[in-house]
Amino acid sequence: MVLDNLGSALRSSIKKLVGKVLIDKKAVEAFIKDVQKALIVADVDVELVFDLTKKIKERVLADKDFGKKEQIVRIVYEELVSFLGVGGELDVKKKPYKVLLVGLFGSGKTTTAGKLAKRFKKKGYKPCLLALDTYRAAAVQQLKQVGKGAGVTVYGDNKEKKAKKVVKNYKKDWENFDVVIGDSAGRDALNKSLIKEIKEINKEFKPDEVLLVVPADIGQSARKQAEAFKEALNITGVIITKLDSTAKGGGALTACAVSGAPVKFIGVGEAVSDFEVFMPERFVSRLLGMGDLETLLEKAKDELDEDKMKDLGERFMKGSFNFLDLYEQLGAMNKMGSMSKLLSFIPGIGGMKLPMDKLDIQEENIKKFRLLMDSMTLKELEDPKTLNKSRIERIAKGSGCTVGDVRALIKQFNQMKNVMKKMKGGNLNKMMKQLGIKDMKALEGMMEGLQ
Numbered sequence: 107m108v109l110d111n112l113g114s115a116l117r118s119s120i121k122k123l124v125g126k127v128l129i130d131k132k133a134v135e136a137f138i139k140d141v142q143k144a145l146i147v148a149d150v151d152v153e154l155v156f157d158l159t160k161k162i163k164e165r166v167l168a169d170k171d172f173g174k175k176e177q178i179v180r181i182v183y184e185e186l187v188s189f190l191g192v193g194g195e196l197d198v199k200k201k202p203y204k205v206l207l208v209g210l211f212g213s214g215k216t217t218t219a220g221k222l223a224k225r226f227k228k229k230g231y232k233p234c235l236l237a238l239d240t241y242r243a244a245a246v247q248q249l250k251q252v253g254k255g256a257g258v259t260v261y262g263d264n265k266e267k268k269a270k271k272v273v274k275n276y277k278k279d280w281e282n283f284d285v286v287i288g289d290s291a292g293r294d295a296l297n298k299s300l301i302k303e304i305k306e307i308n309k310e311f312k313p314d315e316v317l318l319v320v321p322a323d324i325g326q327s328a329r330k331q332a333e334a335f336k337e338a339l340n341i342t343g344v345i346i347t348k349l350d351s352t353a354k355g356g357g358a359l360t361a362c363a364v365s366g367a368p369v370k371f372i373g374v375g376e377a378v379s380d381f382e383v384f385m386p387e388r389f390v391s392r393l394l395g396m397g398d399l400e401t402l403l404e405k406a407k408d409e410l411d412e413d414k415m416k417d418l419g420e421r422f423m424k425g426s427f428n429f430l431d432l433y434e435q436l437g438a439m440n441k442m443g444s445m446s447k448l449l450s451f452i453p454g455i456g457g458m459k460l461p462m463d464k465l466d467i468q469e470e471n472i473k474k475f476r477l478l479m480d481s482m483t484l485k486e487l488e489d490p491k492t493l494n495k496s497r498i499e500r501i502a503k504g505s506g507c508t509v510g511d512v513r514a515l516i517k518q519f520n521q522m523k524n525v526m527k528k529m530k531g532g533n534l535n536k537m538m539k540q541l542g543i544k545d546m547k548a549l550e551g552m553m554e555g556l557q
């Protein structure tokens with residue numbers, strides 16, 4: 107796959123996040139750092155990386171569904187897509203539709219000319235190629251070879267030294283085609299001679315599209331190149347080649363996207379079929395492995411592995427927790443059995459005269475609590491003390507529950523908090539050890555036997 111390294115780094119950051127029991131601010135921050143690292147390694151401009159990840163972070167933290175892993179993945183997907191611009195296809199709006207390829211030496215213009223021609227042919231158009239590289243001796247011959255591979259006609263004259271003359275001389279011929287693709291000459295850099303030559307071609311050829319061909323291996327410096335070409339000439343889009351053969355492709359892609367010239371196609375190999383129209387949605391979806399991710403997210407919903415149990419156990423025993431913790435713990439407890447069952451299982455706690463009977467959290471309650479918490483803001487989840495009358499009313503309305511339900515949740519929460527505090531004083535760890543329970547995982551196993 108294109109951009110293998112970036113894709114796998116992003117996928118592993120997401121997997122790490124999905125594996126967490128609790129999604130809190132800290133988890134989001136760690137995730138953002140991972141994403142930043144992945145993008146920087148792919149040679150994306152550091153400033154752009156920070157702009158992008160800042161947006162992701164702000165959206166994640168402000169999201170009304172904060173804590174839902176699938177929401178975070180969706181935000182990352184959406185921001186990456188909008189970061190990569192509009193993409194696009196070439197519509198043959200008139201005939202002949204004239205496309206001019208420009209770019210520096212070795213960027214892949216001639217190869218791309220063949221790929222484009224083949225693509226148009228496959229779509230049912232009649233394309234031809236025009237050899238406008240009069241700078242290199244073997245250029246016409248090379249394009250003829252490429253044209254043969256694509257099965258299209260090539261016009262060119264290796265004795266003619268002026269590109270604009272080639273345009274003129276073959277006008278009668280190429281006028282009969284649906285699409286005519288001009289393969290121009292490059293230089294080592296965008297110098298005066300190259301600008302002058304392309305301007306002359308432009309005047310004679312009057313292209314409908316001027317596409318800049320940029321190799322991905324130049325990474326983020328593609329931005330400078332794209333901007334320079336755009337300033338000197340009327341570039342309508344960019345084609346990025348060699349995305350298959352570099353770890354810097356992320357840099358080139360994003361650099362071109364921000365230069366304001368839409369990336370239209372990508373070259374992913376030397377063969378004439380190694381060519382794709384660039385669609386940010388499809389591209390990012392593949393990059394993140396969205397199909398696999400959805401399966402992973404589904405699994406994460408109903409699976410508690412050993413690490414998660416440990417994490418949960420630690421938080422559980424800390425005694426200081428908020429609605430956000432409760433939210434996650436309730437989900438976990440669905441699996442483990444009710445809270446009261448868990449507590450009654452530990453004899454030492456019974457002796458501490460805890461309000462066990464009041465802690466009867468049943469399945470329906472858990473569902474309702476989750477519904478209520480879904481309607482809370484992040485601030486409210488983090489600090490339940492902020493819940494005043496008007497906030498309580500808003501939450502009830504937003505969740506389709508009653509004010510009484512919200513108050514019941516707050517009461518239940520406060521009771522749980524008290525129990526936690528007492529448990530902390532009673533040293534649950536020690537008690538568990540005395541009972542021969544090694545860890546939370548072992549406890550869970552015993553709980554299952556009780557249900």
Ligand SMILES: Nc1nc2c(ncn2[C@@H]2O[C@H](COP(=O)(O)OP(=O)(O)O)[C@@H](O)[C@H]2O)c(=O)[nH]1
Pocket residue numbers: 209210211212213214215216217218292319347348349350351372373374375376380
């Ligand atoms: N791996 C890879 N190589 C490419 C791609 N596009 C072009 N090339 C290679 O890049 C080199 C230069 O290509 P060419 O079309 O002659 O560049 P031009 O000077 O801009 O016309 C050739 O060896 C091509 O085979 C691509 O998408 N992937």
Ligand SMILES: [Mg+2]
Pocket residue numbers: 215216217239245289290
């Ligand atoms: Mg060439």
